[in-house]
Amino acid sequence: MAVLKTKHVFGEPGDLDLDTNVAKLDLFDSAHAVELISAAGRLHSFLSITTLPELRSIACFLLGTSDLFLSASSLRYDAPGADHYLIPWHQDYPFIQDSEKSVVVWFPLLDFAPECGGVRILPESNQEGIRKVRQKENWLELAGPIESVPRSSIVPHLGAGDVLFMDTLTIHRSEANRGTSIRWTGQFRIGDYAHPRAVERGWPRGMTMGQHFREYHEEFIVD
Numbered sequence: 259m260a261v262l263k264t265k266h267v268f269g270e271p272g273d274l275d276l277d278t279n280v281a282k283l284d285l286f287d288s289a290h291a292v293e294l295i296s297a298a299g300r301l302h303s304f305l306s307i308t309t310l311p312e313l314r315s316i317a318c319f320l321l322g323t324s325d326l327f328l329s330a331s332s333l334r335y336d337a338p339g340a341d342h343y344l345i346p347w348h349q350d351y352p353f354i355q356d357s358e359k360s361v362v363v364w365f366p367l368l369d370f371a372p373e374c375g376g377v378r379i380l381p382e383s384n385q386e387g388i389r390k391v392r393q394k395e396n397w398l399e400l401a402g403p404i405e406s407v408p409r410s411s412i413v414p415h416l417g418a419g420d421v422l423f424m425d426t427l428t429i430h431r432s433e434a435n436r437g438t439s440i441r442w443t444g445q446f447r448i449g450d451y452a453h454p455r456a457v458e459r460g461w462p463r464g465m466t467m468g469q470h471f472r473e474y475h476e477e478f479i480v481d
């Protein structure tokens with residue numbers, strides 16, 4: 259993470275780096291902090307993590323193909339108490355689409371304490387397939403009720419270098435950061451390029467790219 263220097267904000271390159279200073283910047287210019295984080299998510303050094311041989315071979319194994327494609331990527335900065343950026347329960351598929359045979363790859367970039375939260379998942383929830391959703395402002399909320407902390411849900415505690423793989427249909431949400439340090443994490447969505455239904459639909463993009471889920475999956479929208 260130290261690759262992106264905040265030189266335009268703090269002075270000379272090399273003296274201050276993103277991971278230690280974005281929190282400071284956030285205090286007086288949060289719009290610029292968001293800009294920096296968003297730009298850092300497009301760094302080649304960050305995106306090249308997707309091509310690490312270990313990551314690629316696990317994705318190939320899980321998806322049963324070597325025709326992988328990268329449907330989406332994100333870099334998250336979750337500061338203690340910044341609850342407005344947390345994502346409620348969802349499946350990634352309506353937001354990303356492309357191929358319904360995909361995995362979400364979630365990984366910390368730095369170590370953080372368990373109190374800093376992470377991603378809360380409902381294990382095996384993918385087995386019930388694509389869930390019905392309801393439009394709520396710009397968001398698609400799951401139509402079925404889910405309590406905030408179901409007994410079967412887990413928050414895997416990972417350190418830098420660990421990677422969580424989950425099916426794109428796994429229900430998950432953000433777990434708030436109640437620690438004292440920033441939670442820096444990366445997310446990739448890697449799919450099966452040649453999956454017949456993805457090919458047939460023409461690889462539609464998801465809600466995050468401005469393509470509404472309704473266009474290809476009206477049957478999963480409830481009013």
Ligand SMILES: O=C(O)CCC(=O)C(=O)O
Nearest residue numbers: 345376377431432433445
């Ligand atoms: O890391 C988090 O807080 C949740 C990320 C998430 O739900 C997602 O990227 O789909």
